[in-house]
Amino acid sequence: MKALLHLNKYFYKYHNHLIIGIIITIIARLFLLYTPRYIKEIFTIIETYFAGDITKTVFKNELIEAILYIIGAALIGAILTFFMRQTIINVSRYIEYDLKNEIYNHYQKLSLSFYKQNRTGDLMNRITEDVSRVRMYAGPAIMYSINTLTLIVMVVFYMYNASPKLTLYTLFPLPVLSIIIYKLSKEIHNRSTVVQEYLSKLSTFTQESFSGISVIKAYGIETQTSKNFKDLALESKDKQISLAKMQAWFFPMMILLIGSSNLLVIYIGGMQYINGEIKSIGTIAEFLMYVNLLTWPVATVGWVTSIVQQAEASQKRINEFLNIEPEIKNQSETETKIDGDITFNNVSFTYNDTNIQAIKNVSFTVKQGETLSILGKTGSGKSTILDLIGRLYDVNEGEITINNKKLNELNLYSLRDNIGYVPQDAFLFSDSIKNNISFGKIDATENDVIQAAKNAHVHKNIIKFKNGYNTVLGERGITLSGGQKQRVSIARAIIKSPKILLFDDCLSAVDTETEEKILKNLSQISKGKTSIIVSHRVSSAKNADKIIVLDNGKIVQEGTHESLINVNGYYKDLYLKQLSESPKP
Numbered sequence: 001m002k003a004l005l006h007l008n009k010y011f012y013k014y015h016n017h018l019i020i021g022i023i024i025t026i027i028a029r030l031f032l033l034y035t036p037r038y039i040k041e042i043f044t045i046i047e048t049y050f051a052g053d054i055t056k057t058v059f060k061n062e063l064i065e066a067i068l069y070i071i072g073a074a075l076i077g078a079i080l081t082f083f084m085r086q087t088i089i090n091v092s093r094y095i096e097y098d099l100k101n102e103i104y105n106h107y108q109k110l111s112l113s114f115y116k117q118n119r120t121g122d123l124m125n126r127i128t129e130d131v132s133r134v135r136m137y138a139g140p141a142i143m144y145s146i147n148t149l150t151l152i153v154m155v156v157f158y159m160y161n162a163s164p165k166l167t168l169y170t171l172f173p174l175p176v177l178s179i180i181i182y183k184l185s186k187e188i189h190n191r192s193t194v195v196q197e198y199l200s201k202l203s204t205f206t207q208e209s210f211s212g213i214s215v216i217k218a219y220g221i222e223t224q225t226s227k228n229f230k231d232l233a234l235e236s237k238d239k240q241i242s243l244a245k246m247q248a249w250f251f252p253m254m255i256l257l258i259g260s261s262n263l264l265v266i267y268i269g270g271m272q273y274i275n276g277e278i279k280s281i282g283t284i285a286e287f288l289m290y291v292n293l294l295t296w297p298v299a300t301v302g303w304v305t306s307i308v309q310q311a312e313a314s315q316k317r318i319n320e321f322l323n324i325e326p327e328i329k330n331q332s333e334t335e336t337k338i339d340g341d342i343t344f345n346n347v348s349f350t351y352n353d354t355n356i357q358a359i360k361n362v363s364f365t366v367k368q369g370e371t372l373s374i375l376g377k378t379g380s381g382k383s384t385i386l387d388l389i390g391r392l393y394d395v396n397e398g399e400i401t402i403n404n405k406k407l408n409e410l411n412l413y414s415l416r417d418n419i420g421y422v423p424q425d426a427f428l429f430s431d432s433i434k435n436n437i438s439f440g441k442i443d444a445t446e447n448d449v450i451q452a453a454k455n456a457h458v459h460k461n462i463i464k465f466k467n468g469y470n471t472v473l474g475e476r477g478i479t480l481s482g483g484q485k486q487r488v489s490i491a492r493a494i495i496k497s498p499k500i501l502l503f504d505d506c507l508s509a510v511d512t513e514t515e516e517k518i519l520k521n522l523s524q525i526s527k528g529k530t531s532i533i534v535s536h537r538v539s540s541a542k543n544a545d546k547i548i549v550l551d552n553g554k555i556v557q558e559g560t561h562e563s564l565i566n567v568n569g570y571y572k573d574l575y576l577k578q579l580s581e582s583p584k585p
């Protein structure tokens with residue numbers, strides 16, 4: 001139960017609802033218990049009438065009165081039961097909502113290494129499946145526990161008053177029922193977890209096959225993938241059947257145990273009636289109703305125990321993530337004014353998960369309004385430099401400053417708000433092109449979006465689509481070419497007119513002619529801003545105020561295009577190679 005203590009803050013938040021719910025539950029049960037007592041009353045009236053102790057009119061009137069009481073009590077009981085669910089189950093929905101938001105917001109604060117170490121499916125499961133299990137504890141488990149407790153106390157009290165001996169015998173099978181239901185629920189849970197695993201395996205397999213359908217078709221391996229799917233589906237079917245077998249035991253067990261309780265009531269009650277220990281046959285009818293009223297609540301004890309255990313396990317998994325402290329912390333609450341002087345002072349950085357030292361003792365300065373180009377072989381640390389500027393990771397050694405202030409002392413949100421970042425693999429959401437671009441600036445007007453698209457040289461492509469800027473991208477929409485994606489991603493970064501622009505090899509998929517045009521536009525837009533362009537092409541780097549060349553995390557060359565083409569090294573080699581490859585006029 002330790003993990004579930006996390007929910008206490010929510011129970012406190014909704015304590016008014018909960019208290020009202022508990023009171024309603026108790027009152028509803030009180031009304032429910034009227035029925036058996038009036039059933040006994042009816043039997044007594046009938047017995048008295050047949051004994052000739054009352055007239056037909058009195059008999060009729062008393063019978064109608066008892067029936068009306070039963071109907072009235074049942075009606076009030078039903079209305080209160082409705083409100084009981086409305087209060088307690090609603091509280092569990094509020095808690096589910098709050099918990100999902102808490103987890104989601106926490107996920108957002110966690111650093112990229114967290115996402116590297118944990119699979120997306122696992123993150124999703126904890127916010128959906130696990131939260132649902134926890135909700136079962138926060139709502140149904142609490143509601144049924146109060147229900148059962150109230151009912152047991154009241155029913156046993158009434159039963160004991162009517163016949164202590166009969167009470168003992170009839171209650172005897174109920175704990176057995178509870179234990180059996182507990183064992184069954186546990187086994188059902190275990191088997192349904194396996195079924196769930198197979199369902200997600202099946203959906204992952206299907207999703208991957210259809211996302212990669214072009215590869216499957218190109219290699220002609222449809223038969224093999226169909227066979228793999230069939231094998232998986234077969235295993236999944238077997239697990240489903242094994243679950244269904246276990247579930248099939250549930251109601252027969254209940255019926256068996258209720259049946260034995262009923263038999264005991266009739267047998268022992270009947271004997272007591274014959275011996276004169278029970279005055280009215282109505283007592284047996286009353287007991288039969290009590291036993292049936294108790295059966296479900298007692299069965300729920302077993303069910304609730306297994307729900308609580310599952311919720312505990314789920315909340316433990318949720319807490320595991322909630323207890324992870326974000327590696328990147330905002331150290332300054334007040335907004336910081338960000339300008340564009342960026343300095344790296346002997347910066348070194350090692351990725352925790354791979355232990356790869358991506359940056360080694362790197363130092364450089366870019367002044368506000370300047371453009372820096374970073375070149376280097378693949379894996380030399382170019383993207384890492386951009387990630388460090390956006391504080392997606394914190395440096396291990398040395399320091400990065402912006403306007404002479406240490407990066408980690410700046411307000412994190414101000415910093416990121418002033419950065420326009422175009423990642424290497426442009427990620428676009430399954431939304432309209434317009435929304436994908438204005439994502440960078442929530443209050444962007446239509447004109448802002450169009451202007452950004454023009455500057456990124458993608459406007460002409462967009463207006464050719466039937467729905468123009470409202471064209472939906474992604475799975476259910478249009479697929480953009482690699483170059484178009486990159487340019488939409490550039491539009492998204494420049495629309496917010498940030499102080500710092502970071503372009504991570506984002507022109508790799510466009511032809512050199514388009515690259516030239518985009519770079520020309522960018523040099524206009526980025527006037528007064530600091531731009532860092534990571535590239536594999538000299539054409540993207542040549543106009544920069546400063547160029548650095550990285551090799552294995554170290555700066556191996558530094559200078560301008562003119563200076564670097566005149567010294568032997570990586571830059572000159574690349575320049576000559578790309579010069580010979582470029583189309584001759």
Ligand SMILES: Nc1ncnc2c1ncn2[C@@H]1O[C@H](COP(=O)(O)OP(=O)(O)OP(=O)(O)O)[C@@H](O)[C@H]1O
Pocket residue numbers: 116351352353354356357358376377378379380381382383384385424505
């Ligand atoms: N998130 C990460 N976790 C662990 N190691 C990483 C991570 N990202 C990059 N690396 C490693 O750090 C080194 C530098 O990678 P980086 O992506 O900065 O290189 P790059 O110069 O941008 O490469 P490319 O030109 O291929 O994009 C590589 O060896 C890479 O394997």
